[in-house]
Amino acid sequence: MSKKFDYQAAEDTKLVVSAKRGDMVAFEELVARHRDKIYARAFSMMRNEDDATDIAQEAWVKGWQRLKQFHGDSSFTTWMTRIVINLCLDQLRKHKRQRAESIEHLDEELGGVERQMPVVTANPTAGLEREELRKRIDRAMSQLSYEHRTVLVLHEFEELEYKEVAKIMGCSIGTIMSRLFYARRKMATLLAGLKNEKDK
């Protein structure tokens, strides 16, 4: 008598093997396990609940369609995260093409504004509870341009190297280093601003 497959107890790798054979229940379990993480990544880049939900859904559909291409070189969640990041970048590029390139935007790309900011010397995150710090990071991130936000997400949260970020974003390593530098500068200033706001 064959043993019944316990989907909830099975590891991701086993569920992936089963899903590759066409087992939709196994795939459903994978979606249930990782949907928050995929959604969170989409939201961190898009900053919009509806866009993030739609892109997360599209990512899971693509995940199912391309499952045979997943060979387990990375974890399943890392693989799915790459899919959602690429979809977000496609969407953001479309938005970018639609909006006119303003002088302010170009200035921001080159770090024109950030270059003038004074260096933040007092740590604005010192003594904060983790939850409060996360909220402030989230608020500050929402005020960055998509180029700065994306580079921070990929380098700081996904822990990718400069060259990997450059490959994903289709830019030179120099551009990525520059964007990362000015994104960090801006984050420091925004976090300091949030601290001052709270202290008043």
Place this chain on the structure above:
Amino acid sequence: MKTEMLLKIQSWVDGCLPAGESAEMERFVAANPDAQAVVGELRMTKLAFAGNEPTLTMPESREFFWSKVQREIARQEAAGVATESAGFFAAGWCRKLLVPVTSFAGLALVAALVVVATRTPDGSDQIESQLEGVSTVTYGVPGMKVIWIDRNEPMSDEPTSIDNIETK
């Protein structure tokens, strides 16, 4: 401070500089208060990010979200099958069979129109040219190539001439 130096400081903070340059940068930062301020700010933001990614929960329930994913998979699969069927002759046949066959046929036709190669009974190569009004026959035997040109003139009593004899 120049942008190039600022980016180099960042690479150092991120641990991306080679060992030799890293030691050099360490000395530079130790002796430069402006560089120390930049390093402090970069380290502070790096530290703030570490392990502090905001956590989010999907606003839709598991069942509702899965039903949407499942429906979209089914819809795209159905659309994919339809497209595949419609494009079978247009894409599949052309790419897989017709293109190589027509290419081969074209090449064969060109080759046949230019030169027809035959082999004489004695084993030497004989090539006939298909030029209008003139018949040439080329014989290739080891060490020698003989080209026979026949202008299709009326037969005379003179013996047939050899217009050109070329030896290799």
